[in-house]
Amino acid sequence: MSVKSQIKIPATYMRGGTSKGVFFKRDDLPLAAQQPGTIRDQILLRVIGSPDPYAKQIDGMGGASSSTSKTVIITKSERHDHDVDYLFGQVAIDRPFVDWSGNCGNLTAAVGSFAIRNGLVDDKRIPENGLCTVRIWQANIEKTIIAHVPISNGQVQELGEFELDGVTFPAAEVKIEFLDPAEDDADGGSMFPTGNVTDLLDVPDFGTFEVTMINAGIPTVFLKASDLGYDGRELQDAINSDAKALQKFETIRAHAAQKMGLIQTLSEAETRQHTPKIAFVAEPKSYTSSSGKNIAATEIDVSVRALSMGKLHHAMMGTAAVAIGTAAAIPGTLVNLAAGGGSRESVRFGHPSGTLTVGAQAEQINGEWTVKKAIMSRSARVLMEGWVHVPEDVLSA
CATH class of the missing domain: 3.10.310.10 (Diaminopimelate Epimerase; Chain A, domain 1)
Structure with a gap:
């Protein structure tokens, strides 16, 4: 009987706002998963531990709630006026499905930090102390988001006194600007799809x-x-x-x-x-x-x-x-x-x-x-970084 092995993929487990998820650099994913498709979805499902009929995600990184069943793929942006492209995948808990139809605003707070820590932001744009303005292209909805990430001694500052209801411990404040969030947003077109406010x-x-x-x-x-x-x-x-x-x-x-x-x-x-x-x-x-x-x-x-x-x-x-x-x-x-x-x-x-x-x-x-x-303040923190391990058969279409 042949015994299958596991593959390991570099990843970072992060909290962003009142959510947490597994972050990947796109280039760290297996080649077949660097593009949309079945293999990418299979890998992310297995990483999170879905589908799980018990709805607990015990055999994965997910936390058995919509707030903790999330994945993020980041790559250096080819757009001259953006630093990184951010793609979000909401992983269903009890079904074999990854929903790519929208953004996660909470995890957006962690995108800037991840990008800086992983060398995806030009060093010239990172101050020794102060705020680093990270220009994010949100690929799901094709919108620009600006994250103002605090920097201390040339490094991302994660700890601070900012308190966010829904998160137990204080952290450093990250201000987020969602630019033109409604213009041509979503498949429905205009801000009010029917033309009416009610x-x-x-x-x-x-x-x-x-x-x-x-x-x-x-x-x-x-x-x-x-x-x-x-x-x-x-x-x-x-x-x-x-x-x-x-x-x-x-x-x-x-x-x-x-x-x-x-x-x-x-x-x-x-x-x-x-x-x-x-x-x-x-x-x-x-x-x-x-x-x-x-x-x-x-x-x-x-x-x-x-x-x-x-x-x-x-x-x-x-x-x-x-x-x-x-x-x-x-x-x-x-x-x-x-x-x-x-x-x-x-x-x-x-x-x-x-x-x-x-x-x-x-x-x-x-x-x-x-x-x-639209503007709001959130916070973010790295929880763990290293590799996630998944069975090699996820690479089979």
Whole structure:
């Protein structure tokens, strides 16, 4: 009986924002995996430990949640005005599927650090002390992101006093700018796929819901918490332990995806779980976060809860935060109305783990809404670096 061996691939395990994932330099991947295709997906699935019918990812690097079942591929950019190209793969937990349809805003915070540490940023652009501006091309959505990475004594500074709700320990602050996050963003085209800031969405067996469907950061559909029987203070267990509620959210999401033009038939939603995101909003209310921290209604402008890969997120996806900030800046959206209406350039919202502030500069040109950029602060840290090992049969198509 022949015994198969394993191959090893250089990799870095990193936390970025409230997510973590396995980072690769594209040139370190086996040659057959340096291009999109079956072998690349097979390698990433095996690295993370999917598909896993037990939904634990014990035999891989994944952490059995949408926030920890992630992969990143970085390469030096061929674009003269960018430093690196960043490709994100969301790995399904219980199915053999890697979703390449969108970005991960949280892991974006780690891209600049990874690029600098791996020699992908020109030394001339790295100060001895201060901030290194890393120009990132987000290949999934073809957008520019700017990361301001702190540098100390010529090295990436990872430790600091910046606190991010949803992350246990403080770290150095990384400011992220998402440039033109809505212009031609996603398959649906314009920022508002239907041309409206709100729509009525008919969902057979569940009713008709008022929604805001927006392409900014990541395609997102917002609903009112009250229309779903919630008050906006829910934590993970209240949603994720309710199978009927999860099925309802997924059905609504599928119908929204179709109306946004992201899919042609409802069945396609099964293979496009990363986008669109679905979230619900409510007016500010006091609540206790998942860590036991008391959040007063006066500390936030709006309450938001969002689902990722079929489950309520423990904090907030970075790309969804861009959608929240953009929608809050545009009068008449459900996010804007829940935040009190009017115009604004930043919003502080409550999520299950605490609060987050995101800024967005939106303006109306010739009757069409556009957003110049969205800004937020995250943090990142290397957890481990070395090699990941996977069975050699992943190289077989």
